[in-house]
Amino acid sequence: MNAHIKTALIQTPLTWEDPEANRKVLQKKIEELEEDTNLAVLPEMFTSGFTMHPERVAENMEGKTLTWIREVAMASDVAITGSVVITENGKCYNRLLFAHPDGKVEYYDKRHTFTLAGEDKVYDTGKKRLIVEYKGWKLCPMICYDLRFPVWARNTEAYDALLFVANWPLPRISAWDTLLRARAVENLCYCLGVNRVxxxxNGHKYPGHSAVYGVLGEEIAFSDREEIIYATLEREKITHYRNKLRFLEDRDRFTIS
Structure with a gap:
């Protein structure tokens, strides 16, 4: 079990509906990561931008992007995560891939499709959460609009960190900032959010604001420009505050249908 993990939040612009161009740019950024990096987090729909035309970019689970993310994770010895457009059994999903350095790939389908943009009309919704176990850490990855739904994100598995990947636009960026911090505080965990720039x-502007918040909501890292943001998550801080502040023991018990 690692006492800490070093994360790299890759805050980047995306080329519209051009998976090959985006993979090329992202691979260069990943290859240039600091040597002790353990986890690289990419934005939502990192091969295309937030498109409502999945037929233009969708791939299956044997496609180029899944092969790419697995091979780059193995070659760089860094776990990589972010979401892409996946087609499966005649349906399309906004699917987060989590590629481990040993070649294993896990996935999570976005639970809350963004009705304001019509995402619910072209993408099917996910039915279950994913808890990734990586280097002794329990990570709970989610996608963009999921951030607005605290019940779905509630820490019922004693996970250590929430990961949110997004295409979150400028007009509502204050909500992004506030909700990331809130998810950290209410779940006594680290909360990482990666947005594009x-x-x-469609003319939507994205200001970044990728950030990492600690278990008390303190800001550990933040950026509003194109760059890679590094942050180290420390096991001791989680243990210390969960032992001192036993708020999670008082949480409501519930199930989600």
């Missing part, structure tokens, strides 16, 4: 084909 730049402008997409």
């Amino acid at each position: 730049g402008q997409d084909q």
